[in-house]
Amino acid sequence: MSAPVTSYPRKQLERTTSSSSSSSSSTLLVNMTPTTESLSELQKQVFTHISNHESSELRTLLASNKMKIDFVDENGMSPLQHACYKGNKEIVQMLLDQGADVNACQHEHAYTALHFAALSGNAELCHLLMSHGAKLTATNSVGRTPAQMAAFVGNHNCVATINNYIPKADIDYYIKPQGLQTEPMIPPHLADSLHKFIMQVNVHPVRVAMSLQRCTGLLDHLPKVLKVLESMRHREMTRGTDTNEIMAFKYHYLSCIVSELIKCQKRLEARKAEKINEKLADEEKGKTDPVEFFIRLLLKCSRSDGLPEYQEALLREIVREFPFRESMIFRQMVATLAGTDPPSAVSVISAAINGQRGFNDNQVICMTCGEEKATKKCSKCKAVQYCDRECQRLHWFLHKKECARVSPSCITANPKVTDTDKVDIANAVKNEIGNLTIQ
Ligand SMILES: [Zn+2]
Numbered sequence: 001m002s003a004p005v006t007s008y009p010r011k012q013l014e015r016t017t018s019s020s021s022s023s024s025s026s027t028l029l030v031n032m033t034p035t036t037e038s039l040s041e042l043q044k045q046v047f048t049h050i051s052n053h054e055s056s057e058l059r060t061l062l063a064s065n066k067m068k069i070d071f072v073d074e075n076g077m078s079p080l081q082h083a084c085y086k087g088n089k090e091i092v093q094m095l096l097d098q099g100a101d102v103n104a105c106q107h108e109h110a111y112t113a114l115h116f117a118a119l120s121g122n123a124e125l126c127h128l129l130m131s132h133g134a135k136l137t138a139t140n141s142v143g144r145t146p147a148q149m150a151a152f153v154g155n156h157n158c159v160a161t162i163n164n165y166i167p168k169a170d171i172d173y174y175i176k177p178q179g180l181q182t183e184p185m186i187p188p189h190l191a192d193s194l195h196k197f198i199m200q201v202n203v204h205p206v207r208v209a210m211s212l213q214r215c216t217g218l219l220d221h222l223p224k225v226l227k228v229l230e231s232m233r234h235r236e237m238t239r240g241t242d243t244n245e246i247m248a249f250k251y252h253y254l255s256c257i258v259s260e261l262i263k264c265q266k267r268l269e270a271r272k273a274e275k276i277n278e279k280l281a282d283e284e285k286g287k288t289d290p291v292e293f294f295i296r297l298l299l300k301c302s303r304s305d306g307l308p309e310y311q312e313a314l315l316r317e318i319v320r321e322f323p324f325r326e327s328m329i330f331r332q333m334v335a336t337l338a339g340t341d342p343p344s345a346v347s348v349i350s351a352a353i354n355g356q357r358g359f360n361d362n363q364v365i366c367m368t369c370g371e372e373k374a375t376k377k378c379s380k381c382k383a384v385q386y387c388d389r390e391c392q393r394l395h396w397f398l399h400k401k402e403c404a405r406v407s408p409s410c411i412t413a414n415p416k417v418t419d420t421d422k423v424d425i426a427n428a429v430k431n432e433i434g435n436l437t438i439q
């Protein structure tokens with residue numbers, strides 16, 4: 001029987017390999033790559049099970065045979081790399097449990113397990129490998145990182161997941177006093193919240209503000225969170241060749257949003273102090289809660305071009321203030337925003353951090369926070385969509401005028417519009433339109 005098929009798209013992987021300068025690791029390892037003939041029957045079976053997605057058979061095989069799992073086939077591909085290319089998370093987990101080295105790389109074109117996972121399009125698999133220490137900056141023989149390979153084949157979720165990943169150790173650094181510090185920069189109980197906050201993929205400023213609220217404890221320690229983010233930005237930019245400029249920009253971006261929210265907090269506190277002196281009554285939530293106050297500012301939109309003016313100005317300023325001016329990401333964003341008829345700043349920032357999206361994504365975007373796949377429609381006008389009730393509530397102060405224009409007033413009293421009301425709605429809308437044409 002011949003060896004199991006290495007089923008990766010060879011043409012695609014080799015299209016740019018004409019360059020003679022292969023990376024040092026692949027040159028070093030080239031002589032170690034064994035031929036298929038040297039694979040034992042057992043090893044061949046492992047490859048076959050992976051190739052056929054036979055996870056239970058593989059589990060039995062591994063349980064009944066003690067073997068090192070980092071052997072490779074004739075192309076230098078390990079079982080882990082095969083499973084990654086197949087996008088099979090279950091088998092990958094099994095191999096990792098078996099002790100497979102996540103960064104082992106004997107592949108003829110220096111692809112790592114993460115390169116193959118990125119090509120498979122399975123973002124969760126990418127996350128799994130990264131949480132097991134897979135190197136994000138590893139480059140193949142043509143100098144491409146896993147995220148770049150994912151972008152190359154249009155796997156945008158993988159690009160975003162990889163670009164937004166940071167090891168937990170990067171946060172844990174700040175929960176212990178460093179150098180001359182007598183106390184850590186953030187209390188240890190905030191580590192998980194901060195880790196989650198930083199890795200969020202949706203970087204719409206409203207969503208960032210909302211997750212500050214949702215990641216337990218962060219809101220009560222904003223100045224500390226700000227200090228840590230600024231420090232992380234600095235550390236990222238001083239890593240030398242290992243610098244990840246996308247992450248550096250993300251830390252910068254998040255720190256600026258936190259800083260702006262702190263300003264809102266102070267403004268409201270000052271206003272509250274004044275009001276107490278004047279003995280005025282409590283105001284509505286949007287004018288007393290700092291996060292809501294900030295979100296309203298971000299959403300407010302009075303210009304004819306439909307761009308929320310405060311948000312646009314704030315985000316443009318955040319880009320301009322990125323201190324890493326030599327970076328590719330800075331120059332690209334500035335150039336895009338300076339062009340004629342530029343896209344919104346939020347889309348430029350989002351594309352810089354998460355990679356460029358394809359044009360065929362006819363995703364429905366949440367009106368409030370930019371989240372994709374927002375499936376809940378405004379029950380009155382059905383013209384806008386949100387993630388959930390909370391996003392709808394936050395947008396209502398803006399949407400209510402627009403909504404009233406298309407919604408019949410007789411129905412607004414009943415917030416639950418069922419399918420049985422459809423005819424009534426249709427008639428009412430007809431009347432409404434009729435009225436408009438008469439006037
Ligand atoms: Zn939303």
Ligand SMILES: [Zn+2]
Binds near residue numbers: 378384399404
């Ligand atoms: Zn509506």
